Amino acid sequence: MFTLTRLKSTNNILKTLPKLISGSQIHSIKKNKPQDHLKVKIQGEELQFPYVWLRDNCQCEQCFHYSARSRILDWSYFDPDVKPENVIKKDEHLHVTWPDGHASSYKYDWLKFRSFTTKSQANYNQTIYRPKKETWQGNDFEKICSKHDYNEILQSDEALYNWLYKLSIYGVALLENTPGVETALDPLVAKIGFTKRTHYGVKFVVENVPNTSNVAYLSSNLQMHTDLPYYEYCPGVNLLHCLVQTASQGGENLLSDCHYVANYMKVNHPEEFKLLTDVEVEWSDVGTQDGLEFFKLYRSPVIVLDKHGEITRISFSIPQRGSHFPGSIEDVIPWYKAHSLFYELGHKFAAKFKNKAGNVLVFDNIRLLHGRAGYQDSGNNVRKLIGGYVDWDEIYSRLRCLKVKLNKNGGVL
Numbered sequence: 001m002f003t004l005t006r007l008k009s010t011n012n013i014l015k016t017l018p019k020l021i022s023g024s025q026i027h028s029i030k031k032n033k034p035q036d037h038l039k040v041k042i043q044g045e046e047l048q049f050p051y052v053w054l055r056d057n058c059q060c061e062q063c064f065h066y067s068a069r070s071r072i073l074d075w076s077y078f079d080p081d082v083k084p085e086n087v088i089k090k091d092e093h094l095h096v097t098w099p100d101g102h103a104s105s106y107k108y109d110w111l112k113f114r115s116f117t118t119k120s121q122a123n124y125n126q127t128i129y130r131p132k133k134e135t136w137q138g139n140d141f142e143k144i145c146s147k148h149d150y151n152e153i154l155q156s157d158e159a160l161y162n163w164l165y166k167l168s169i170y171g172v173a174l175l176e177n178t179p180g181v182e183t184a185l186d187p188l189v190a191k192i193g194f195t196k197r198t199h200y201g202v203k204f205v206v207e208n209v210p211n212t213s214n215v216a217y218l219s220s221n222l223q224m225h226t227d228l229p230y231y232e233y234c235p236g237v238n239l240l241h242c243l244v245q246t247a248s249q250g251g252e253n254l255l256s257d258c259h260y261v262a263n264y265m266k267v268n269h270p271e272e273f274k275l276l277t278d279v280e281v282e283w284s285d286v287g288t289q290d291g292l293e294f295f296k297l298y299r300s301p302v303i304v305l306d307k308h309g310e311i312t313r314i315s316f317s318i319p320q321r322g323s324h325f326p327g328s329i330e331d332v333i334p335w336y337k338a339h340s341l342f343y344e345l346g347h348k349f350a351a352k353f354k355n356k357a358g359n360v361l362v363f364d365n366i367r368l369l370h371g372r373a374g375y376q377d378s379g380n381n382v383r384k385l386i387g388g389y390v391d392w393d394e395i396y397s398r399l400r401c402l403k404v405k406l407n408k409n410g411g412v413l
Ligand SMILES: [Zn+2]
Pocket: 058, 059, 060, 061, 062, 063, 064, 102, 103, 104
């Protein structure tokens, strides 16, 4: 039965093929015209759906594989100029018949969730794509840095969801009551997915190491920075488990929300902002770790924007910026001035706090700058942290799964 239907539909579509591949109009890109859209009133709202989008998103089993949740229609038979033969509204569904006899039906809720209005697009982003970030400065830190219980996160999806949700909005969260063992991050990361391995290992130990391969492994002042800016696929989130905190003065963390800093610069210092978004610099890390030689280089501006002007990534590290300047010589002096301003504002708007043993500080590595005040180990008090990275891809993925599982998406998908 399936084969028959398939053959019939293929034969019908074949008739449309010569039209598709003959003539030169196929390469001329036309703008959407209202007559290429289906207008439909759903739950009192006038919505529009381009015909081509409806045909492309037919949910029948010939076009869409349910268990793979993937489109399986054969693109070699697809006509981008397709128009429906017939449209019927019935039983909360839109039923469309196409010229080749193929029939599609779409649930109203399903269509509405995907409609093209600005309001609907914003709702989709918030409901399923990514929660909207909220920026903050040092004075807001107490208020925005949510605290979560390590064991609750391991036992409850609700607690796991809350943690990741807050982390995605503010870029920082603190876990308390973490067992004082070096493996404590493992089950936590497993709740999300897996770690991002780098040349510093699956996890890394932060303690004072003379003749180190990385300045983070010294006890002196660690200037504010993002980790691993020399990675094209830069780890998204940093988890720092404090096993032993220094009893001496110092060792405090500094954290600064660069989305706040960048927005401040955009308004108050637009030229410097533009330089930091335009001029690429070269981030670098060269050395040997655990017998593995590495030579990492990556070029990007300090502030990376997407086509909507939203910040997608911050790269900033005094030690891990190379001496090769890939831009033009005219950019050098203005860029250094802009860079200095960014550094200054990063400090001005930073939060300062001293983490405690048993806490895991979790923060967005491509959004926040982090640093540490110098400290002095003494006797049997040796400051020790275990760190690991997880990518935002894994965190957003877990968040969406939990949203659906916990029914926080309003039941639509
Ligand atoms: Zn179909």
